[in-house]
Amino acid sequence: MFKGLKPIVYGGHEVWPLIEGGKGVAVSNHQSSGAWAAAGGIGTVSAVNADSYDADGNPIPQVYHGRTRPLRHQELIQYAIDGAVEQVKRAFEISGGKGAININVLWEMGGAQPILQEVLSRTKGMIAGVTCGAGMPYKLSEIAAQHGVSYLPIVSSGRAFRALWKRAYSKAAEWLAAVVYEDPWLAGGHNGLSNAEDPNKPEAPYARVKALRDVMREGGIPDTTPIVMAGGVWHLRDWNDWIDNPELGSIAFQFGTRPLLTQESPIPQAWKDELTKLEEGDILLHKFSPTGFYSSAIRNPFLRDLESRSERQIAFSLEHAGDHTHQLDVGVKGKNFWVTRGDLLRAREWFGHGYTSALKTPDNTLIFVTDEDRAIIRKDQADCMGCLSHCGFSAWKDHDDYSTGRLADPRSFCIQKTLQDAVHGGDVDKNLLFAGHGAYKFKKDPFYSNGFVPTVGQLVDRILTGD
CATH class of the missing domain: 3.20.20.70 (Aldolase class I)
Structure with missing residues (x-):
């Protein structure tokens, strides 16, 4: 003892x-x-x-x-x-x-x-x-x-x-x-x-x-x-x-x-196996959760994909102003997105690598994703079942008018979907695996x-x- x-x-x-x-x-x-x-x-x-x-x-x-x-x-x-x-x-x-x-x-x-x-x-x-x-x-x-x-x-x-x-x-x-x-x-x-x-x-x-x-x-x-x-x-x-x-x-x-x-x-055996392979630093403290809180999880391909998704991000203006002097010509329909010259070149490069859909965030930015990812994001947002009192990913709120009043944020994810899938045998590389830093x-x-x-x-x- x-x-x-x-x-x-x-x-x-x-x-x-x-x-x-x-x-x-x-x-x-x-x-x-x-x-x-x-x-x-x-x-x-x-x-x-x-x-x-x-x-x-x-x-x-x-x-x-x-x-x-x-x-x-x-x-x-x-x-x-x-x-x-x-x-x-x-x-x-x-x-x-x-x-x-x-x-x-x-x-x-x-x-x-x-x-x-x-x-x-x-x-x-x-x-x-x-x-x-x-x-x-x-x-x-x-x-x-x-x-x-x-x-x-x-x-x-x-x-x-x-x-x-x-x-x-x-x-x-x-x-x-x-x-x-x-x-x-x-x-x-x-x-x-x-x-x-x-x-x-x-x-x-x-x-x-x-x-x-x-x-x-x-x-x-x-x-x-x-x-x-x-x-x-x-x-x-x-x-x-x-x-x-x-x-x-x-x-x-x-x-x-x-x-x-x-x-x-x-938890499934694959998750248990993953725990035995971790090195110090393999747990990521991040803010991708739709709760708005920081959280810590294994930095697997699921989280790395969210990191890279946010890195493919540029600010935009709806009018020609300041250094937003170029109209975005990839990833969006219409010509009402003004960006900097440097961001235009970055967006064209992402487009060339297959990230052909631009999605708006609540912060007047655009992220670039594949058409496949865009379809998954939109479906997950449409399928929202209100698992949180306030959800950044779907703009759901569980009272009053059921809306946070903000644009749904495609930089996040459906937490209910991934946590259910992770514990019920889903691919450990494609789901959120919570764990402490030890x-x-x-x-x-x-x-x-x-x-x-x-x-x-x-x-x-x-x-x-x-x-």
Whole structure:
């Protein structure tokens, strides 16, 4: 047992302060989270468009029949509710009453509030708490309190937590079980980099977590309420000076990337194989997500294609002005696009290489893509089912007039489509594969030598040794 690590009381009984990070769209499912709880930790079922199953145990494809986005959005909400309820029930059964089961939701997912309300009402006594990030989930505490479950907000700064506490959480303080600090430079998936922070200049987590604890103390929150360190956590021995540290108070640890490579992990074998090949630097912190948030994923051909798509980009004016003195004569219909001479030459070069379609972005620029890619982009935008509360790729909004009022952005992608395809056996080179920046350690850690893939129980036992 790693020195200093002690169980905490959560959900009414003792558990290890080790949390499985919630990974959306069927990646943290009943198998992984149930096994994590059975090993004495806190397993996390993703309640983001989780899988339901048919009578033979096969995942039910999420096919949309509605002719309009609002109708498809209602189908998506129902899929999400049914899937999450099914996953929680199965995880709870696997746990055997050990550990605890949380669910994870993204506040910016489409229909987040009705989904959360319905899932909690249909799983009473099974869910210990709700982790929630990707946005500012002010109503999280109110919903959790209504259903008698704990809430664990995910933040990336003390400043964000202060806003949540003052506006809402202080009114339901008794249900606050922990605050998750998700390091925006190290964690996989979407993260909370603010406009004041430089994605290329990572800040060490200790001072930021200490600042978060100071904010919690200002609010009268006891030091026994843990801060969960999430992002970049691999070996507990690396965090030895955090445990029993009076400056930080109670600390727990969240593991998001390591549980990907377990026998119970539901991701396809090709994805697991990809994890064992990664080198340091192979995870890209990028802003292509239609959420508008930065996120981190494996820099595979899918992401490299998005990078090159944005590089084939030029600014335009709708009139002859300034240095926009040349009319664009490739990729567009009509003569109403004025560009610089240099950009005209670049556009003609791209056109000659097969990038023959120019698509407008919300920033008065044009990107050049192949006709095939243009057709895929337009189809994906038309097929939007409203999986986000605000989507940059399709200009969808899940309330009011259902429009963000901005032009749909072809530099982004349909995140629902690619995440569903990735976890259900799609080509790993053609889909988004979220991972934390420590994923390169799979290749270096002797625990995984000779192709060894542990069970979740074996992984938790290994983590508890400090390794």
